Amino acid sequence: MSDSEIEDLIAAIALADRQAFGRLYDVVSPKLFGVSLRILKNRTLAEDALQEIFVKIWQRSQSYRPGRQAPMGWLVTIARHHAIDVIRANKRKHEDIEAHYDLKSSDPSPEQHAMATNERERIANCLKELEPNKAEAVVAAYVEGYSYNELADRYAIPLNTMRTWLRRSLIKLKACLENAD
Amino acid sequence: MPIDGNMKPEEVEVLAGEYILGLLDASDRDEFERLALERQDVAEAILQWQERLGALNDAFPEIVPPAQLKQDIAARLFSEPASAAGAAEGSGLWHATGFWRALALVSSALLIALALYTVQLAGTGDEEQPVLVVSLQSGETDYRFLAVHEPGTEKVRMTLVSGAVEAEKDFELWLVDPENDTVSLGVIEEGGSVIPLADEHAEVLRRGGKLAVSIEQKGGSPTGVAEGPVVAVGEPHEL
Numbered sequence: 001m002s003d004s005e006i007e008d009l010i011a012a013i014a015l016a017d018r019q020a021f022g023r024l025y026d027v028v029s030p031k032l033f034g035v036s037l038r039i040l041k042n043r044t045l046a047e048d049a050l051q052e053i054f055v056k057i058w059q060r061s062q063s064y065r066p067g068r069q070a071p072m073g074w075l076v077t078i079a080r081h082h083a084i085d086v087i088r089a090n091k092r093k094h095e096d097i098e099a100h101y102d103l104k105s106s107d108p109s110p111e112q113h114a115m116a117t118n119e120r121e122r123i124a125n126c127l128k129e130l131e132p133n134k135a136e137a138v139v140a141a142y143v144e145g146y147s148y149n150e151l152a153d154r155y156a157i158p159l160n161t162m163r164t165w166l167r168r169s170l171i172k173l174k175a176c177l178e179n180a181d
Numbered sequence: 182m183p184i185d186g187n188m189k190p191e192e193v194e195v196l197a198g199e200y201i202l203g204l205l206d207a208s209d210r211d212e213f214e215r216l217a218l219e220r221q222d223v224a225e226a227i228l229q230w231q232e233r234l235g236a237l238n239d240a241f242p243e244i245v246p247p248a249q250l251k252q253d254i255a256a257r258l259f260s261e262p263a264s265a266a267g268a269a270e271g272s273g274l275w276h277a278t279g280f281w282r283a284l285a286l287v288s289s290a291l292l293i294a295l296a297l298y299t300v301q302l303a304g305t306g307d308e309e310q311p312v313l314v315v316s317l318q319s320g321e322t323d324y325r326f327l328a329v330h331e332p333g334t335e336k337v338r339m340t341l342v343s344g345a346v347e348a349e350k351d352f353e354l355w356l357v358d359p360e361n362d363t364v365s366l367g368v369i370e371e372g373g374s375v376i377p378l379a380d381e382h383a384e385v386l387r388r389g390g391k392l393a394v395s396i397e398q399k400g401g402s403p404t405g406v407a408e409g410p411v412v413a414v415g416e417p418h419e420l
Contacts, residue, residue: 018259025251030243038241050246054254069228073235077201081210084203119236141202143240148204170198171191177233 197226
């Protein structure tokens with residue numbers, strides 16, 4: 001399904017269209033469940049989180065800005081933020097998720113693939129301009145939902161140093177991505 | 182880095198990056214989201230970071246959740262088994278009382294924008310004349326109504342946005358004509374109702390008339406003038 005079709009579904013959901021909500025669920029729930037599992041690494045927590053995520057999507061659909069933001073980006077942000085809240089409320093469990101689930105992604109369409117490749121290359125190139133462990137920290141925060149505390153532990157540096165590291169990395173990353181435009 | 186109205190542009194940028202990465206704690210995140218509603222630069226910075234880091238979403242796999250979850254979510258949101266959901270329900274939105282009730286706290290401007298959107302979706306509006314939308318309320322009661330008149334329809338659609346009708350009472354809609362006597366337009370059913378609106382009455386609204394709602398005995402005021410308290414008033418906006 002294209003971005004504009006997903007946008008149309010979100011716009012319909014903002015008007016309390018339940019059928020559109022059901023269709024959106026069918027289309028995006030695998031990705032959002034993937035987000036939830038990746039961060040929570042626990043199937044029960046991830047299933048509960050997915051429910052909450054879709055309740056939030058229903059409730060917040062009016063705040064989506066059509067044409068101004070990628071719909072999947074908006075949806076994944078809701079999912080990530082919720083999963084991060086859950087992980088911070090629970091003790092993080094370090095199960096080996098790949099032992100339990102088949103993590104293969106579904107194949108993107110050729111256009112999606114081309115676009116994703118282009119964007120992926122840009123961010124990959126800009127991440128390469130950072131020191132390797134700093135780039136890794138940015139990605140770990142985004143993909144694993146690590147907090148500043150967890151990152152500081154992981155790199156064995158003081159919390160404030162970790163903050164400074166990461167904030168500087170963000171500024172560099174922004175400059176690099178803007179130059180690539 | 183305090184999250185407040187004094188943030189410098191570079192602080193906004195970094196905070197927006199941290200917000201998208203998920204590094205703000207819950208209270209800072211809520212505060213930042215609240216600021217994004219007020220400040221365009223904050224909202225814009227969030228959107229940009231969401232966009233910049235969006236390619237990292239490829240790292241998340243797609244895994245089909247258990248089938249039961251969809252039904253559980255529908256049951257939670259709509260208080261009905263999912264198997265019963267999906268049935269056509271008239272023109273959805275206007276009958277979705279819960280939806281309008283949920284909007285009770287939002288601004289009149291947003292209500293009006295949403296009303297316009299539903300009118301456009303319905304596609305029944307006459308292009309020639311503007312749609313009239315009235316948000317009715319008063320500072321003293323919780324009652325809020327939304328009225329929409331589409332040109333050429335000779336009717337006004339009323340929705341009770343907040344407040345509930347008392348037992349053995351009805352809401353009655355009135356047209357307040359600045360040059361003539363106030364006329365009753367009819368009784369409003371709870372949840373939503375279509376009330377006939379003669380062209381001459383629509384014309385009064387366009388000339389500066391207002392709509393008002395009073396609480397009357399069941400079936401409406403028997404005298405043709407409002408007997409009970411007027412609980413909400415509003416003037417039309419042309420869209």
